[in-house]
Amino acid sequence: MGNGLLINSEPMRIPIPAMVVPLVVLLLYLFVPGLKERPWTVLRIVGVILAVIGYSTFVTARLQLGNSFAVTPQGKELVSLGLYSRIRNPIYVFVDVMIFGLVLALHLYWLFALFPVPEVGECQSVVRILMATREMLAGPARG
DSSP: OTTOOOTTOOOOOOOHHHHHHHHHHHHHHHHSTTTTTSOOOHHHHHHHHHHHHHHHHHHHHHHHHGGGOOSSOOOOOOOOSGGGGTOSOHHHHHHHHHHHHHHHHTTOGGGGGGOSSHHHHTHHHHHHHHHHHHHHHHOSOOO
16 A cells, blocks of 8 residues: 555556657757747747647557557457547547647648648558457457
8 A cells, every 4th residue: 555556557658659759859950950040930839839739649648548559450458538538549630730730840841742632641541540440340359
């Protein structure tokens, strides 16, 4: 009782992207020529706000996913609490919000050329969502 832990609690593991993303953003800010000298416009501030909100909710969604997270679609335990009770795939949604905010904040508008039509840019995410949904509906792997 004296260890201060909740019943059935495990040590929290911070996902690797949670540490890598801020480091990459900091390096971009510091080493992309002319980026620090650009003015802080309303659009840039909105980008920072979107990036921070997207990043923090992405990390929250990943932590809520817990042991059900897998890089490839697998029929593991269905998560229906927290963000997953409102949004089917919050990790995909908030990574997109974060990237959009970073493009605005870092003035890397040329990255929008990679996704000229939002539907084309999201095809890969949609395919992953459909594969994950199919696996979840199939249930846990039998073996």
